[in-house]
Amino acid sequence: MSERSAKRTKPGFFWPVGGWVFLAAGVIVFAVTFGRTAKELSWSYQEWAHTNVLFEQQALDFTGPLVAAFGALLSGRLTPPRMLYALPRFSRDTAQYLAQSLAPAALVVTAGYLLGVLPVTVETFRTATADTLAPGSVARGVLVVNVLLVLGWLAGLLIRSAYAAPIVFAVGFATSVVGYAIGAWNTITPVISSIGTPGRETSFTFSLFRASFFAVLMVAALVTASSVLTNRGFDRRLTAKPLLPLFLPAALAVAALVHPPAPQILQASPPLLCRQAIGLEFCMHRAHEKDLEPLIDGTEPIVTLVGRENLPFDRVYDWSLSDGTSPPKDSTVFYADASPEWGISDVRSQIASLVAGSEICANKPGGEESEAGLNSFALFLHLAGQDGDSKNAFGEISGAQLRRWLTEHRTAITRCEVTDEMLP
Template sequence: MIRRIAWPLAPVTALLPAGLVLAVTAGMSVEHFGRRPEWPATSALAHEHLALVGPLVAAIAFHRWATLARPLGLFAAARLGGTGKPEHWANFTRVWAVCAVAYTVGLLPIFARTAADATYGGPAAGSILLGYLGLAFAVAIGQFLAAVAPLPVLTVLVAVLVFLLFQLPQVVLDAFGAVLPVQWHPLAANEHETATALLFRAFALIAIGGAMVLASRLGRSPDRPARTALPALGAVAVLAVFLVVAAVNPATRVTAAADPPRRCQPVEGVEVCVHPAHDADLPDLTATVAALVRAYGRTPAAVAGVHDAASLPPGEVPAGRVVVRLLLDQTTRDTAGEDVSTAMAGFAGCLRGIRVTGDRATYEAGIARAGELARWLRHQAGITLPSEAPYQPPTTGFFAKPPDEIRAWLAANDDNVAQCRYGAEFA
């Protein structure tokens, strides 16, 4: 079977590329095993992995089509034509099929892991489909360039060029992502790619890729070189037109759910909510909040609720609510410990004070005190941030007092702390 796919080249011409694609895809997935299993992010990997797999596939397609242009390839082209399909389409579909199979196998582990551990949602068919269309797009570019310059020596250059092309949305203009396969936008648990953006991108990839495959035939007929240039220019023009359209009329490619589902649990008078995709983080989050509230001595006036960022609709955050962004490379205890302790110490009140009164000096002093209080709270709750040196209790000043005394002061001055009004005794 492999022999038929690869024919008329040796089986190694199919197995080696497949092995490379498989290795790169699996290698790029490794770091994602250390992250939370969320379906939007995992589904998007099907096209994000093309950042490296795309250039590789383009180089593979280029090398194969450029090799087939050499004397050996004349027979190959003739036999490919014998399948009844035009040889450029036959070659294109074979390379795509081989790479797609390898790509699928390389993606399977991370998808299997997400399927096993994710607590919310399911695979986003659109994102995954766009990954395979992007793969076809990369094959088409490689084959097209091989028709324009059939020199196998240039293989690496094609890889570099396609790499740079796929970097455009990240480096030059984000709007180019509307017509290029790699988006460079990590999706949160409550986000998804919009249907219009997916449809437009699919249309663009099919149009550009199709034009390139069509143009890739003409390099095969050296007796009519004049017919080579026009479609080649046409294919490049199609790409350019789509890039310009994307730049002039940038589309909203990713939206957050307007009313995301949430799972809430009251802890010591504070409401703690997470997105169902972060169910596994709820126990850690509640434990952290409970420890901090106990360290404070009572339910703080500054914090009425703690929300995972994905569980809130986009827009203004209601007063008294703390938004915790669950970071990829930090434990929930560290992230929430930092955010919630600063909020309890009235940090939001200090910022609001600066905004409303314009009195910088007072409130910046307040920020410094809020920071001290937050550190003390974290120390009492047994949280040490990885970015901080271990807490050394001061020998003089307010925080040298015994914890019970400090808690009594906090109980008496709860509202003042929430509004960043720290008294002189605090100094």
């Protein structure tokens, strides 16, 4: 055979499937991944804590099952012994055959996945004010995508039909749901449920175990696929022996479920931005520094109305700086929610509820419907600026009288014991 003939007969990179199939798969993966992360592009700014989690969360919840289904479609269509394409392209070495079969698919799905997350990543580089990209999150995301591809390919190899694809997609989607719903399973589910928040970081133990589990699962799936190809002929039935390598990741999965590592820990030294204003100390995580002025502006009206002396706290902090307990252990701090998606929470209403003792009455049996509960609610409406045109005893007194009344009845308010006779 001449050299020119050999070049003509040598299979291409995407043989025996047309390159357009892989191109279409890459485009679909990109479109789905981008669609699942595009919402963040409408936010006023980005934060790395959230973007880093996206690589193992929204960027995977639909993309992962689709990638697994694509792998099942390829092997289910091309590897059954009755198909001519089941013959190795160059040699009968199963490792080489696996590499040549999976490499094109791995290339396009990885590229589609990374390109899909690229816009929000670029926007985070542009607008984030603290922290940076976590290479480990990106690496784990890429690893999970390729593990799902290999598992899907193995499923198609075992089922021997392209009909494996919808089955694999359904199973993959179910694991995404489990990942969101049951946080204790996040070490072994493709999708994690942890909410990326400044002031929190992924624990080293969780990251290491998760990466190790999926790496072991990848190797076990490839060894199993190689064993299946080696031991299965045109007239042989599959035995359980080729599936033995999967017992190792199964054992790791059991260990993770029995003793799941903590997915997140508090940031040891979160970067702070603090200011003194209206007699209070305001502190934000650097990632939320653009919300510092709106926080001060939102707090000022209620502080002016009730007076600094009637506030049960002397500091206003970003919730990202809390210890994570509810309510936080430090009662001298008021924690406000800040988010690039919706900005600062309704600080005035939250502080009004605190000053009026609304939560105390709500937690007291029958408190909300009692005389004291109704008076607490009336006080809350006035302090929050929500009383409108309704008749309210607190709206008929001056600001100085209101502040004096709050000071005189602080004990009754904190016990939900304000009677009608105490009203101004």
